[in-house]
Amino acid sequence: MLQSKLFGKTRKDISQDEKSVNAELLTRAGFISKQMAGVYSYLPLGLKTYRKVEQIIREEMDEIGGQEVLLPTLQAKSLWDQTGRWEELEPIMYQFTDHHGTKIGLGATHEEVITDIVKQYVNSYKDLPIYLYQIQNKFRDEKRAKSGLLRGREFVMKDLYSFHDSEEDLNKYYKITHQAYLKVFKRLGLEAFSVEASGGAMSKHNSHEFMVKTEAGEDITILCNSCAWAQNKEIANVKAGDKCPDCGKKVEEAKTVEAGNIFHLGNTYSKGMDLKFTDKDGKQKEVIMGSYGIGLGRVMGTIVEASHDKDGIIWTKTTTPYQVHLLNLAKSDKRKKEANKFYMSLKEADIDVLHDDRDISFGKKLKDADLIGICLQIIISDKQEEIEFKIRADKTTSLISIKNVIDEVKKYYS
RNA sequence: CGGGGUGUGGCGCAGUUGGCUAGCGCGCGUCGUUUGGGACGAUGAGGCCGGAGGUUCGAGUCCUCUCACCCCGACCA
Numbered sequence: 001m002l003q004s005k006l007f008g009k010t011r012k013d014i015s016q017d018e019k020s021v022n023a024e025l026l027t028r029a030g031f032i033s034k035q036m037a038g039v040y041s042y043l044p045l046g047l048k049t050y051r052k053v054e055q056i057i058r059e060e061m062d063e064i065g066g067q068e069v070l071l072p073t074l075q076a077k078s079l080w081d082q083t084g085r086w087e088e089l090e091p092i093m094y095q096f097t098d099h100h101g102t103k104i105g106l107g108a109t110h111e112e113v114i115t116d117i118v119k120q121y122v123n124s125y126k127d128l129p130i131y132l133y134q135i136q137n138k139f140r141d142e143k144r145a146k147s148g149l150l151r152g153r154e155f156v157m158k159d160l161y162s163f164h165d166s167e168e169d170l171n172k173y174y175k176i177t178h179q180a181y182l183k184v185f186k187r188l189g190l191e192a193f194s195v196e197a198s199g200g201a202m203s204k205h206n207s208h209e210f211m212v213k214t215e216a217g218e219d220i221t222i223l224c225n226s227c228a229w230a231q232n233k234e235i236a237n238v239k240a241g242d243k244c245p246d247c248g249k250k251v252e253e254a255k256t257v258e259a260g261n262i263f264h265l266g267n268t269y270s271k272g273m274d275l276k277f278t279d280k281d282g283k284q285k286e287v288i289m290g291s292y293g294i295g296l297g298r299v300m301g302t303i304v305e306a307s308h309d310k311d312g313i314i315w316t317k318t319t320t321p322y323q324v325h326l327l328n329l330a331k332s333d334k335r336k337k338e339a340n341k342f343y344m345s346l347k348e349a350d351i352d353v354l355h356d357d358r359d360i361s362f363g364k365k366l367k368d369a370d371l372i373g374i375c376l377q378i379i380i381s382d383k384q385e386e387i388e389f390k391i392r393a394d395k396t397t398s399l400i401s402i403k404n405v406i407d408e409v410k411k412y413y414s
Numbered sequence: 415c416g417g418g419g420u421g422u423g424g425c426g427c428a429g430u431u432g433g434c435u436a437g438c439g440c441g442c443g444u445c446g447u448u449u450g451g452g453a454c455g456a457u458g459a460g461g462c463c464g465g466a467g468g469u470u471c472g473a474g475u476c477c478u479c480u481c482a483c484c485c486c487g488a489c490c491a
Contacts, residue, residue, distance in 0.1 A: 109491045140491080
């Protein structure tokens with residue numbers, strides 16, 4: 001991609017109203033644009049990163065047997081009345097009446113819709129288990145949208161729902177998703193850990209949240225640094241300085257962002273919506289459910305919160321919008337031609353590269369590159385025959401010959 | 415939803431006790447000189463001051479209402 005053609009510009013300034021680090025950097029770097037409080041557009045650069053996050057999550061969901069679906073956003077009140085949640089979610093759900101006089105809500109979550117569908121296809125224990133997921137917008141009329149991408153009113157979420165013939169089977173799958181979630185966050189380059197949590201309004205059963213430590217976090221986690229024990233402060237019986245229930249060492253408090261969660265739903269929804277199956281013994285039983293969510297925008301925002309410096313964003317290897325940011329400083333026609341040829345050869349080698357071919361000062365190119373945060377910066381100039389191979393994270397630079405670049409890039413990302 | 419704050423060219427801001435033609439920086443156009451950490455000079459375009467109403471000879475400045483955004487808190491599948 002030629003940067004001269006890239007839609008969106010970097011900015012030096014942003015309103016002092018914007019206090020959130022992720023919103024400031026992502027806006028200044030041209031990844032997102034705010035439409036209204038808690039509602040953002042993704043610009044070309046932002047969508048590149050978003051797609052990478054999405055693909056990692058999709059692959060891991062497929063890996064544990066998930067099948068992707070796409071559920072509607074418009075949902076009738078009558079559906080929600082089956083579980084009584086139309087009233088329960090009224091404070092947070094966008095609800096309105098259409099021209100036919102039908103009461104409609106924008107999907108704040110999709111348990112009712114998915115359960116209604118599954119009901120149409122499940123009769124026997126032979127039809128179970130079922131794992132369905134989608135990656136789709138959710139709408140929540142948050143009392144206070146804040147922290148940029150961390151708490152929006154319209155946001156994309158991956159939600160997986162599992163349907164089982166027994167608690168035991170759910171427990172088994174719950175553990176599998178738990179592992180899959182850890183893998184997702186690891187692949188994204190986030191240091192996430194799971195904590196025990198209350199199910200909140202979603203579920204009265206146990207659940208886990210996947211937390212990332214950052215000052216921008218809204219949650220407080222009590223955790224043990226000696227072992228893996230951690231609980232959300234909301235449900236913790238111990239406080240900072242107390243002994244860890246598992247290993248006896250002192251526990252501490254940390255601010256965290258909840259990047260994902262998994263819930264035991266049990267029979268809450270199957271009971272309300274009469275989702276039953278015939279078991280081996282010929283008896284009708286309620287389907288046992290679980291649900292598992294990850295907020296994609298929140299993940300992007302969290303990466304920025306967890307990985308940036310005074311100059312800008314530092315993307316992780318798997319979420320960098322482009323693999324290489326080629327900074328073309330050549331002035332002589334000969335060198336310019338070489339730079340273009342070099343750009344083409346990178347593309348031919350299947351390396352995703354953003355080529356800063358703009359006719360602007362070098363200082364601005366470097367500032368922009370640091371702000372945008374692509375993992376590798378490759379600088380080509382008249383100064384020397386070699387190119388500079390620069391790692392954004394620590395700004396270490398090495399001179400290497402052009403013919404070795406492709407190998408070095410592939411090595412870096414392998 | 416309670417408390418606090420802010421709305422002025424594309425972006426960031428200034429504008430005193432109301433006063434004349436609404437300023438500055440960035441960005442943008444043109445010309446020239448530049449080119450290794452957001453270059454410089456010249457020149458030019460662009461705003462009716464969030465919106466509505468009111469007070470006044472006169473309102474960006476005062477009053478009322480309203481919309482929006484940000485921060486703290488409460489809330490948070």
